[in-house]
Amino acid sequence: MGSNSSLIPELEEVVQHGSREKRVDTLKRVTALFLDGASRYKDEHVDLFDDVFGLLIEQIEAQARAELSSHLAPVSNAPAKVLRKLANDDDISVAGPVLKLAPRLAEADLVDVANSKSQAHLHAISGRSTLGEAVTDVLVRRGNREVARRVADNRGAKISEKGFYRLVKRAEEDGILAEKVGLRPDIPAPMFRDLLSKATAVVHRRLIASATPEVRTAICDVLTKVSKEVGARVGPRDYREAQRLVLALDQANQLNEAALAAFCAEGKFEESVVALAALSKVPIKIVDRLMDGERPDPVLILCKAADMSWPTVKSIMTSCAKDNGVSVIGIDSALANYERLSVSTAQRVVRFWQVKQSA
Numbered sequence: 001m002g003s004n005s006s007l008i009p010e011l012e013e014v015v016q017h018g019s020r021e022k023r024v025d026t027l028k029r030v031t032a033l034f035l036d037g038a039s040r041y042k043d044e045h046v047d048l049f050d051d052v053f054g055l056l057i058e059q060i061e062a063q064a065r066a067e068l069s070s071h072l073a074p075v076s077n078a079p080a081k082v083l084r085k086l087a088n089d090d091d092i093s094v095a096g097p098v099l100k101l102a103p104r105l106a107e108a109d110l111v112d113v114a115n116s117k118s119q120a121h122l123h124a125i126s127g128r129s130t131l132g133e134a135v136t137d138v139l140v141r142r143g144n145r146e147v148a149r150r151v152a153d154n155r156g157a158k159i160s161e162k163g164f165y166r167l168v169k170r171a172e173e174d175g176i177l178a179e180k181v182g183l184r185p186d187i188p189a190p191m192f193r194d195l196l197s198k199a200t201a202v203v204h205r206r207l208i209a210s211a212t213p214e215v216r217t218a219i220c221d222v223l224t225k226v227s228k229e230v231g232a233r234v235g236p237r238d239y240r241e242a243q244r245l246v247l248a249l250d251q252a253n254q255l256n257e258a259a260l261a262a263f264c265a266e267g268k269f270e271e272s273v274v275a276l277a278a279l280s281k282v283p284i285k286i287v288d289r290l291m292d293g294e295r296p297d298p299v300l301i302l303c304k305a306a307d308m309s310w311p312t313v314k315s316i317m318t319s320c321a322k323d324n325g326v327s328v329i330g331i332d333s334a335l336a337n338y339e340r341l342s343v344s345t346a347q348r349v350v351r352f353w354q355v356k357q358s359a
Helices: 003-017 020-040 043-056 062-072 080-087 092-101 107-116 119-126 133-142 145-153 161-171 175-182 189-198 201-210 213-232 240-251 257-265 269-280 284-291 297-305 310-320 328-340 343-358
Strands: none
Touching: 020 043, 020 062, 043 080, 062 080, 062 092, 080 092, 080 107, 092 107, 092 119, 107 119, 107 133, 119 133, 119 145, 133 145, 133 161, 145 161, 145 175, 161 175, 161 189, 175 189, 175 201, 201 213, 240 269, 257 269, 257 310, 269 284, 269 297, 284 297, 297 310, 297 328, 297 343, 310 328
């Protein structure tokens, strides 16, 4: 490290007896020494500086810590321990530069900060040039509106399916977020469709205006498909043929969950509705309305009232309801809700539907 290493002998004196002013002065000199030779230092030299910085930043004011953070943040081999300490500082003027820029901060360090610190800390993290899914999962879960928007707008941020699910859900009440999420090239197709189906006309226009020609075409295709599906459901479905088939199965003692699952697997919507109505002892028109809804909860209640097994319920959701864009996350969430729901509670809800329908 050359003759400048003569700074080290004075460290003990500064730490044990030096004033805050002396600490700050020594910190500035050590920082300058590190920055001057950072590109040439070996790991053991960087570790030594790490220990020195750790001692010197104790009991000094935030301004000095913030200056150190700004100097070390962009350095590719900055000492890791002091970076973590600065990143966890409650003062965002200290933590901010490191959280935004420091390449040496590991993903686990960012996750820890995102799980425990303020919205200002989360906002700083969300602006990093690259972010892994583990970090964005926490940012989307804990972050406020501005954090969510910044994550969605960050093309260097990798977003998991769970993260997209949360963003799309939040976008139902935030048109700006809906626009930013909709313009991401990595959004899964089912979630893109779900986002567009629930977005306002204003958001549609903004997305089309801001999108690349390829994305603009995709948006228009999805909107056209949604419109056609809505239009196709204006008139009632004809269940007469399906009723004849299901009645024949019932008379042959072959109408069961396996038959219902088979209808779903083959994409036979009318037969699935009639079979589910027969097995749950609910009128076809009620099942038709519930099956065609956007939310899975009514179908879960209907199946639980008939005490159906989860594989059968899953087949209904994944096959017959696939046009509603049910995701893997949605299936997992539905399973958790289905397991929590009791048969007695579900039967009470179904009885209410039946009474309301007959009134």
